[in-house]
Amino acid sequence: PPLYIITPTYKRPEQLAEITRLSHTLMLVPNLTWLVIEDAYETNDLIEDVLRKSGIKYYYMVAPMPSEYKAKTKGPKPRGVSNRNKGLEWIRQNAKTGVFYFADDDNTYDLELFQEIRFTKKVSMFPVGLITKAGVSSPIVKNGVFSGFYDGWIGGRKFALDMAGFAVSVDFLLNRPQASMPFKPGFEEDGFLKSLAPFEPKEAELLAANCTKILVWHTQTKKNEPSLSLDMSKYNNSNLVMLKK
């Protein structure tokens, strides 16, 4: 079955490095379509070059965060939500079968993950490493049966999962025309999975050897000076001067 990867991304000094690294992972995955959706009003040629160079079948789109959220000065923002909803819309219009997965641009993915999620019938779930003080976010499995969620922050959620911790069948989504992700910081995963009702956590397919293996890590890249440009054309090369030791 075809695999659709929905990746939200946004402009910052690390972006080219993140997209380059993720492209190198996804290049190794067969029968994959990469939906790269930028939180911006226009696409970025430097990103497009990386996507083209990868040889991966991709669609590069934009979906800006609504200005009411972007302008917020305090509290968390609904990061990547416009982007992911745009990806869902693309799937509704273009996909017929297969499986989709929300893959943030900065996480680290084991290739085995893609082999496992490809056969998702409804919704599959699995552990995510390097997340919160708890170290891992995962469904709890007892005697092969789902028995709750382990996460550094349960927050009263029905689905206490990270964005990287589940995959969904395209058919399952197409049968739920109302499903979407809410602009609710902290509750994006929970809200989206609830919007797939009727669906209960105990119906989830438990992957990664009954959730005993970590196949995806919530890695985070150190932030660089925000004004830094990694676009070499922004520097006049002949004006570069050697810094003293």
Ligand code: UGA
């Ligand atoms: C945390 C969770 O661990 C993620 O699973 C969840 O997707 C994310 O929050 C979220 O808020 O949605 P974290 O590492 O803190 O992850 O978030 P980022 O990696 O900074 O952002 C998540 C995704 O949204 C990334 O792919 C990023 O490129 C994108 N993003 C971020 C935007 O499109 N716009 C932004 O302003 C910020």
Ligand code: MN
């Ligand atoms: Mn991240």
